[in-house]
Amino acid sequence: MSSLQQLPCAQLGLCTNGRFQKGVPFLVRAEQISTASSTTLQDKVGRRQMLATGVTIAPWLLLSYQKSTAFAAENVKGFLPVTDKKDGYSFIYPFGWQEVVIEGQDKVFKDVIEPLENVSVNVFPTNKDDIRDLGSPQEVAEALIKKVLAPPSQKTKLLTAAEHNVDGKAYYTFEFVAQAPNFTRHALSTIAIGNGKFYTLTTGANERRWGKMKDKLNTVIDSFKIFNV
Numbered sequence: 001m002s003s004l005q006q007l008p009c010a011q012l013g014l015c016t017n018g019r020f021q022k023g024v025p026f027l028v029r030a031e032q033i034s035t036a037s038s039t040t041l042q043d044k045v046g047r048r049q050m051l052a053t054g055v056t057i058a059p060w061l062l063l064s065y066q067k068s069t070a071f072a073a074e075n076v077k078g079f080l081p082v083t084d085k086k087d088g089y090s091f092i093y094p095f096g097w098q099e100v101v102i103e104g105q106d107k108v109f110k111d112v113i114e115p116l117e118n119v120s121v122n123v124f125p126t127n128k129d130d131i132r133d134l135g136s137p138q139e140v141a142e143a144l145i146k147k148v149l150a151p152p153s154q155k156t157k158l159l160t161a162a163e164h165n166v167d168g169k170a171y172y173t174f175e176f177v178a179q180a181p182n183f184t185r186h187a188l189s190t191i192a193i194g195n196g197k198f199y200t201l202t203t204g205a206n207e208r209r210w211g212k213m214k215d216k217l218n219t220v221i222d223s224f225k226i227f228n229v
Contacts, residue, residue, distance in 0.1 A: 088229035137161035141174035
């Protein structure tokens with residue numbers, strides 16, 4: 001049994017009344033995203049929706065917008081970078097996805113047409129110092145998928161799980177599928193611990209579009225980094 005299964009979930013901030021939350025906050029459900037209103041977000045961060053709808057923006061306005069939302073200075077064709085300086089992480093997401101506000105999620109970006117194509121980030125306090133303290137990549141991935149990433153009504157399968165290191169920091173990355181009655185989501189997750197926080201980024205797509213989207217989604221996963229704050 002992995003340390004994650006033995007660890008009281010309150011220490012990771014992943015539980016309610018001593019029990020792991022199911023499907024929240026990590027899994028961004030299609031019905032949540034398809035009905036999520038971006039009005040509040042527009043009031044908060046400005047004109048990102050114009051990026052999603054393809055409206056041409058004057059260079060000075062785009063520059064001002066990027067500065068005001070703390071976008072990183074990366075430049076990957078077809079992607080937009082974002083940095084959260086408060087929580088200490090950065091990643092990139094496909095151009096054209098829009099940011100939406102969903103309760104329980106730190107950040108969510110979704111495709112305008114395909115709601116299952118999205119990325120979500122969550123950050124929770126933890127007393128652990130390293131993701132390896134929780135167990136092996138496969139053990140931690142299986143525990144998270146069963147206890148957190150998918151609701152109990154969905155049939156799940158872990159496909160791959162691996163560890164990689166960036167600047168001396170360990171990350172676990174895994175791939176899985178979650179089958180619901182009316183769709184199957186093919187997903188990727190990467191998790192890490194730093195700054196006294198447990199970070200997770202999850203992205204995915206409908207299984208029918210996986211072949212088309214997998215390279216983009218792997219780029220999102222590979223871009224995720226945490227840094228000291």
